Amino acid sequence: MTASVAAVFHEEKAVSLKNILLATDFSNVSEKAFAYAVGVARRHNSRLHIVHVYPETTALLVPQLAEDRQNEDSRKQMNLISNRPELKDVQHLLTLRTGPVCAALCDVARRENIDLLVLGTHGRSEIKKFVLGSVAEEMVRVAPCPVITVGPSTTDASPAAGEFRRILFATDFGRASARAVQYAAFFAKESGAKLTLVHVMPPAPLPVSDSAWSLTDEKTMKDWRANQVSVTEKKMEKLLPSDAATGFEVEYMVTFDLLYAGILEAAKQKQPDLIVMGADPTLSPKVAAHMPGTVVHQIMCHAACPVLTARA
Secondary structure (H helix, E strand, O other): OOHHHHHHHHHOOOOOOOEEEEEOOOOHHHHHHHHHHHHHHHHHOOEEEEEEEEOOOOOOOOHHHHHHHHHHHHHHHHHHHHOOHHHOOOOEEEEEEEOOHHHHHHHHHHHOOOOEEEEEOOOOOHHHHHHHOOHHHHHHHHOOOOEEEEOOOOOOOOOOOOOOOEEEEEOOOOHHHHHHHHHHHHHHHHHOOEEEEEEEEOOOOOOOOOOOOOOOOHHHHHHHHHHHHHHHHHHHHOOOOOOOOOOOOEEEEEEEOOHHHHHHHHHHHHOOOEEEEEOOOOOOHHHHOOOOOOHHHHHHHHOOOOEEEEOO
16 A cells, blocks of 8 residues: 555544535536435435525625525525425435535535535536636535535436445545545445446656657557556555455456546446545635636536545
C-alpha cells in the first residue's frame, strides 16, 4: 500500500450514513436524486434532510412580492414532497433556505453533521456551464462530506434504489482516491456488490525530453502496455486493506484512453449501479464550476448511474 493511501485509511473515521442531505430544485433530475436518496436512507436507517434553497430575489420594482411568491411556491412543492408515500418509513426533515445555493447547503451540512449529500445535475452544455456554472460541481469541490450526483443520463431508479450490485471505482492513486475507495468498499461490502477498480492511463508514454524515444513499433507498444497493466494491477491490489476486501468480489481493469473517456467506456462495459471517484482539490471551486471539459463534469453528465465523489 502506498504511504498516502495507508495514511488515509488509518486517519479517516469509518464510513457513517446517519444523516443524508438531499438538495432539490423540484426538477426532473432532482426527482431522480430523490429516489436514490430515499433508497440509501431507508437501507441504512438514515435521517433524510430534504433542503431547497432559493436565491434572494433580484427584482427591482417589487422585490418583496417576487420573494413572497417564490417562497409560497417553494412551500407548496415541499408540502407535496412531505406527503409522498416513499417517505412513510424514512425519518425526514424538510428545510427551506434563502441565499447562495452552495453556501446554504454547506451550512446545513455542517449544522446537521451530514454524512452524504445527494443532488441532481442538469448536465449543462460546455457553453452554458462556462456562463452559468455548475452547482453540482461546485458542491463536489466544497461540500464537507462526499457527494452523490445524479445526472440527466442516469437511468430511472429501480424500486431497490440505494442497493448497488455493481460498483466501478476509478482511481488515480491520489489522496482523494484513497478517501473515495473507502466508500466504494463500504457500499460493496454492505450490498455484496461486485467492485471493479479501474485506472486509466495515457494511450502512449509521455515524452520526457525532445530526444525521448517514441513507441512506433507495434510490438514495443504492446510490450509497454502489458508491463503497465501488470504494474498497475499490483498497485491497485494494495488499495484495499485485507480486512476491507471481504464479502464482495473484486476485479481490476487498466485502460489506455483520455481520462474521462476511459472511465465512461469502462462504465459502459461494466454497467455499474454506482461510480465512485476522488475529486482533487482546486484553488477556486467556483472557477472550476465554470470551466468546460473537467473530468468530474463529464462523468457526472454522461454516466448512466449516480456518481459518488469524495475529497481528501
